[in-house]
Amino acid sequence: MPTLTDKQIGEIVDRVAHQGDGMGWAMGNFDLEVDEIEDIMADANYERCPECGWFKECGELADAEGEPRSCTECDPTPIGGE
Ligand SMILES: [Zn+2]
Helix, strand or coil, X not given: CCCCCXXXXXXXXXXHHHXXXXXXXXXXXXXXXXXXXXXXXXXXXXXXXXXXXXXXXXXXXXXXXXXXXCCCCCCCCCCCCC
């Protein structure tokens, strides 16, 4: 894994979390593997929705009991509701 500055990590986290091309962009620009990007995202408190593959902030992918769930786009059931 290449050595990344905090600034670069911030750019990667922001782009991967918010733009559809972020994963490919980070792999191409920083010579990263998918699992390395997942580690970076986990360190930044993002986790990956098992259904759509988008990274979501930790806490979004757990229900009121802390059980893992899909993101609100994949599973619109309100967290802690019904
Ligand atoms: Zn999802």
